[in-house]
Amino acid sequence: MVGCVFSTATHAALADTWAADVLALGASDVNEQVRAVNRIARRGGTEAIALLEALNDTSLQIDSTGAAYRKRSSGGVVPIGPHSPMPPKPPIMAPVIDNELRRALEMTLATLRLTSPDSRVRRRAAEEIARQPNDSLAPVVRQMLVSERDVHVRRALALSLAWVDVESLDPSVRIKALLAIADSPGTAFKPAVERILSQTEHRKPVEVDAQVRAAASKALSAIRWLETWTNLLSNLFYGLSLGSVLLLISLGLTITFGLMRVINMAHGELLMIGAYATYVVQQLFLKYLPNHSDWYLVAAVPAAFFAAAIVGTIVERLVLRFLHGRPLETLLATWGVSLVLIQVVRQLFGAQNVTVANPAWLSGGIELFAGFVLTFNRAAVILFSLAVVSFVWFVLSRTNLGLQVRAVTQNRDMAASMGIATHRVDGWTFAMGAGVAGLGGVALSQLGNVGPELGQGYIIDAFMVVVLGGVGNLAGTFAGAMGLGIATKWAEPVVGAVLGKIVILVLIILFIQRRPQGLFALKGRAVEV
Amino acid sequence: MHRRKANTRFWIVGLAACACKGPAESQTQTAASTPPEPAAAAPAVAKNETGPIRVGILHSLSGTMAISETSLKDVALMTIDKINAAGGVLKRKLEPVVVDPASNWPLFAEKARELIQKEQVAVVFGCWTSVSRKSVLPVFEELNGLLFYPVQYEGEESSYNVFYTGAAPNQQAIPAVEYLMSSKGGAAKRWVLLGTDYVYPRTTNKILRYFLKSKGVPDDGIMEKYTPFGHSDYQTIVSDIKKFAAGARTAVVSTINGDSNVPFYKELANQGLKASDIPVVAFSVGEEELRGIDTKPLVGHLAAWNYFMSIDTPENRQFIAEFKAYAKAKNLPDADKRVTNDPMEATYVGIQMWAHAVEQAGTTEVNAVRQAVGYQVMRSPSGFNMALDGKNHHLHKPVYIGEIKADGQFQVVWKTEGPIRAQPWSPYVPDSAKKIADWSYPWVCGNCTEPKFKLEFPLTDTNNNP
Numbered sequence: 003m004v005g006c007v008f009s010t011a012t013h014a015a016l017a018d019t020w021a022a023d024v025l026a027l028g029a030s031d032v033n034e035q036v037r038a039v040n041r042i043a044r045r046g047g048t049e050a051i052a053l054l055e056a057l058n059d060t061s062l063q064i065d066s067t068g069a070a071y072r073k074r075s076s077g078g079v080v081p082i083g084p085h086s087p088m089p090p091k092p093p094i095m096a097p098v099i100d101n102e103l104r105r106a107l108e109m110t111l112a113t114l115r116l117t118s119p120d121s122r123v124r125r126r127a128a129e130e131i132a133r134q135p136n137d138s139l140a141p142v143v144r145q146m147l148v149s150e151r152d153v154h155v156r157r158a159l160a161l162s163l164a165w166v167d168v169e170s171l172d173p174s175v176r177i178k179a180l181l182a183i184a185d186s187p188g189t190a191f192k193p194a195v196e197r198i199l200s201q202t203e204h205r206k207p208v209e210v211d212a213q214v215r216a217a218a219s220k221a222l223s224a225i226r227w228l229e230t231w232t233n234l235l236s237n238l239f240y241g242l243s244l245g246s247v248l249l250l251i252s253l254g255l256t257i258t259f260g261l262m263r264v265i266n267m268a269h270g271e272l273l274m275i276g277a278y279a280t281y282v283v284q285q286l287f288l289k290y291l292p293n294h295s296d297w298y299l300v301a302a303v304p305a306a307f308f309a310a311a312i313v314g315t316i317v318e319r320l321v322l323r324f325l326h327g328r329p330l331e332t333l334l335a336t337w338g339v340s341l342v343l344i345q346v347v348r349q350l351f352g353a354q355n356v357t358v359a360n361p362a363w364l365s366g367g368i369e370l371f372a373g374f375v376l377t378f379n380r381a382a383v384i385l386f387s388l389a390v391v392s393f394v395w396f397v398l399s400r401t402n403l404g405l406q407v408r409a410v411t412q413n414r415d416m417a418a419s420m421g422i423a424t425h426r427v428d429g430w431t432f433a434m435g436a437g438v439a440g441l442g443g444v445a446l447s448q449l450g451n452v453g454p455e456l457g458q459g460y461i462i463d464a465f466m467v468v469v470l471g472g473v474g475n476l477a478g479t480f481a482g483a484m485g486l487g488i489a490t491k492w493a494e495p496v497v498g499a500v501l502g503k504i505v506i507l508v509l510i511i512l513f514i515q516r517r518p519q520g521l522f523a524l525k526g527r528a529v530e531v
Numbered sequence: 532m533h534r535r536k537a538n539t540r541f542w543i544v545g546l547a548a549c550a551c552k553g554p555a556e557s558q559t560q561t562a563a564s565t566p567p568e569p570a571a572a573a574p575a576v577a578k579n580e581t582g583p584i585r586v587g588i589l590h591s592l593s594g595t596m597a598i599s600e601t602s603l604k605d606v607a608l609m610t611i612d613k614i615n616a617a618g619g620v621l622k623r624k625l626e627p628v629v630v631d632p633a634s635n636w637p638l639f640a641e642k643a644r645e646l647i648q649k650e651q652v653a654v655v656f657g658c659w660t661s662v663s664r665k666s667v668l669p670v671f672e673e674l675n676g677l678l679f680y681p682v683q684y685e686g687e688e689s690s691y692n693v694f695y696t697g698a699a700p701n702q703q704a705i706p707a708v709e710y711l712m713s714s715k716g717g718a719a720k721r722w723v724l725l726g727t728d729y730v731y732p733r734t735t736n737k738i739l740r741y742f743l744k745s746k747g748v749p750d751d752g753i754m755e756k757y758t759p760f761g762h763s764d765y766q767t768i769v770s771d772i773k774k775f776a777a778g779a780r781t782a783v784v785s786t787i788n789g790d791s792n793v794p795f796y797k798e799l800a801n802q803g804l805k806a807s808d809i810p811v812v813a814f815s816v817g818e819e820e821l822r823g824i825d826t827k828p829l830v831g832h833l834a835a836w837n838y839f840m841s842i843d844t845p846e847n848r849q850f851i852a853e854f855k856a857y858a859k860a861k862n863l864p865d866a867d868k869r870v871t872n873d874p875m876e877a878t879y880v881g882i883q884m885w886a887h888a889v890e891q892a893g894t895t896e897v898n899a900v901r902q903a904v905g906y907q908v909m910r911s912p913s914g915f916n917m918a919l920d921g922k923n924h925h926l927h928k929p930v931y932i933g934e935i936k937a938d939g940q941f942q943v944v945w946k947t948e949g950p951i952r953a954q955p956w957s958p959y960v961p962d963s964a965k966k967i968a969d970w971s972y973p974w975v976c977g978n979c980t981e982p983k984f985k986l987e988f989p990l991t992d993t994n995n996n997p
Contacts, residue, residue, distance in 0.1 A: 190778030
């Protein structure tokens with residue numbers, strides 16, 4: 003534990019000064035730290051705020067005389083306050099901070115920020131205070147409300163007073179509080195509002211004043227409306243993000259399964275190869291281009307595509323070419339190929355997971371409203387999957403190769419007699435399907451773990467989507483993937499993650515019984531199974 | 532052509548049948564459920580009394596648990612090297628036999644049997660998940676083997692053939708929840724119990740429910756959620772946690788195991804769940820699991836263990852130096868960034884205690900060593916004299932609660948004065964509170980309510996359960 007030691011003589015001289023407070027921040031006893039925080043907060047002013055903010059984000063450094071500095075992420079320190087000479091005199095240390103101190107700091111900082119000249123800062127501070135009941139701050143907030151002009155800040159301040167005012171003895175104050183809640187509803191207030199609308203055991207209403215009850219029901223319906231919309235939108239987002247992952251992993255499979263009727267059990271491993279290609283690109287960037295390491299993902303996309311396509315071509319040439327038209331043998335052979343690929347990767351990279359870090363521009367999220375955070379990595383995966391689908395659609399419908407692929411899918415013999423080299427088309431198609439699987443691997447590397455068994459966890463889902471959506475059909479795969487994703491995410495809050503998967507599987511089985519060709523079946527005169 | 536096709540089909544079906552037979556065989560070996568009374572001195576397989584002593588290491592080196600278990604194999608090999616360098620045991624060298632059960636629970640049982648019967652090991656150090664331990668338990672009890680289990684677990688067990696060097700719930704889970712309930716820990720009123728779906732989290736959460744109920748937490752103040760092994764989509768769960776926590780101080784108790792922790796913590800960070808708001812205390816996340824994650828957004832979240840790498844004692848400094856030197860010498864991947872954690876310390880302590888017991892007993896024979904292990908006391912890297920309790924087969928351990936720091940280490944925020952005794956049968960669960968684990972006379976059982984043998988004059992105090 004890092005503590006701060008100074009002689010009692012110096013202590014007396016520094017007592018009741020800025021430096022003494024700063025030194026106390028470095029104490030090993032958290033109670034002393036909290037007391038120092040409160041003393042600094044009482045001083046107020048921009049220096050106090052800067053000091054406490056530095057303490058909160060662990061960039062604060064103090065030396066033995068009580069001079070405070072903030073560590074910059076680019077290196078070096080910046081002085082805080084009037085008494086910090088540059089350069090800092092060693093030894094300097096960083097105060098130890100734990101959750102207890104953080105809780106005290108956050109409230110104190112929010113209160114301090116309420117006096118900031120910037121209205122956005124004041125609004126954020128007021129919203130922070132409004133999130134939980136804080137009786138001790140109520141008088142301060144009331145004072146602020148009197149002089150506050152900004153409408154957003156006023157609303158947030160009124161909301162933080164609502165915690166205390168719903169219990170007030172004066173009914174008009176209660177009504178005002180409930181109307182403030184109705185104005186900016188939040189799930190946090192639901193228990194308090196429901197309590198007002200509840201009945202005692204003798205079926206008598208807890209709240210006698212009818213006007214208060216009316217205000218309370220207004221607040222409750224506002225909260226319920228917000229909750230419904232938040233649930234809807236967040237489930238939609240989660241469903242879409244799961245759907246986009248399913249789409250990426252099954253797009254390649256629909257191409258190869260659809261065209262060549264090849265049950266490719268090594269498809270999951272192609273995903274895994276794409277993910278490992280991303281890892282290799284990341285390592286290369288870290289080694290040779292460390293300043294731009296965050297952009298490795300952009301280079302990883304083509305790298306993964308080609309890596310997986312090459313592996314796919316090798317598999318097609320060496321194994322699948324000889325098993326044309328024999329689905330059982332292909333299944334067994336590709337399963338064997340998948341084992342070989344897993345073992346090769348284990349030999350090259352080790353049996354454990356490898357770390358693929360999210361670049362900074364993909365980390366975090368923004369809170370759109372009340373508890374729903376749009377995470378950047380998931381949003382990026384959704385956009386990426388749409389881009390990949392458009393790319394595949396473009397190739398299939400606007401290029402010569404795509405035309406040939408579609409022809410061979412519909413009727414191989416007829417296409418052959420039209421002069422299309424079906425074996426060459428097979429090779430290109432398998433390569434493309436494998437490449438798209440590689441792109442799926444890039445997305446998976448950003449969302450979960452990258453290990454040799456990555457593919458095994460997704461192969462079943464990929465086949466599920468392909469079979470559900472209709473084989474060889476882009477629209478079917480899209481509908482199947484998004485549908486499954488949204489259905490899973492609707493089921494999960496209700497029955498849990500484990501049971502949700504089972505429920506979805508049962509539903510798919512039932513659906514396939516009634517409609518074996520899937521959602522969008524290919525129409526054609528000689529579509530063999 | 533027709534016949535060739537039929538022949539090929541026959542061949543394929545036959546191959547498939549052979550492939551399916553493998554797992555079915557191992558299924559029959561794991562049929563046992565509750566730990567039975569020990570086999571009356573099952574005849575030990577004839578062991579070599581000269582030459583190297585073979586020691587089995589049964590940890591997953593691939594699969595979802597490899598992230599946690601590989602380092603246990605490494606520290607076991609390091610400890611064995613250390614013992615050999617000091618002359619070995621009974622003047623014989625220790626020879627490690629490493630197998631990889633690949634996070635496959637039935638395979639654990641198969642490999643355990645292989646270690647004891649085919650490889651003739653004197654002892655096995657292994658297992659992490661409780662399901663792997665439950666799978667191998669019938670094998671050890673049938674073949675009278677000895678297993679040292681180094682990982683924190685859910686209790687409700689005390690086998691004649693197992694020594695538990697990991698924490699029981701009263702040495703980890705209960706103190707962690709008590710800390711979060713206290714004002715220092717945030718005075719949590721509502722609780723989210725989140726875990727992987729298998730025996731350890733389910734049982735631990737059952738115990739915690741009874742404990743929370745005894746502390747006055749209502750049923751609707753507890754939310755329990757489970758995810759399968761290897762799950763990676765935690766969006767809905769984290770969002771549900773935020774909804775559940777709105778308006779009241781909430782804490783999350785996480786028993787998620789394996790590499791699922793990585794996407795879970797990533798989602799926590801991305802959705803902005805602050806530790807000062809909704810602290811998450813994990814029981815299966817240590818320095819090793821944090822090595823693969825960007826820990827800056829996780830600062831302030833907690834873990835409860837009996838050892839942290841950041842504990843500053845001369846014994847720990849030596850332990851860490853030894854392991855880092857070993858990693859460098861053996862060219863382990865990422866050798867300079869390797870860390871030590873609680874199960875590694877438990878493995879380190881367990882192997883040395885077993886070695887001391889063999890010296891004391893003068894033989895590697897299981898029945899003799901088992902009695903000697905109960906006498907062992909050793910100074911652990913955490914700086915305490917740890918004793919292995921011969922009565923309930925558990926290690927006395929101190930409890931530490933630490934907050935994650937930006938560098939992936941833990942900052943201790945609470946600890947016990949010294950080691951505390953394990954309670955394998957939780958006093959909070961009504962059924963378990965009656966049971967006693969005491970392998971000494973007159974009880975001689977791991978889960979009974981009555982002693983096996985009757986004393987002429989019964990003891991005045993039942994000094995078996997604290």
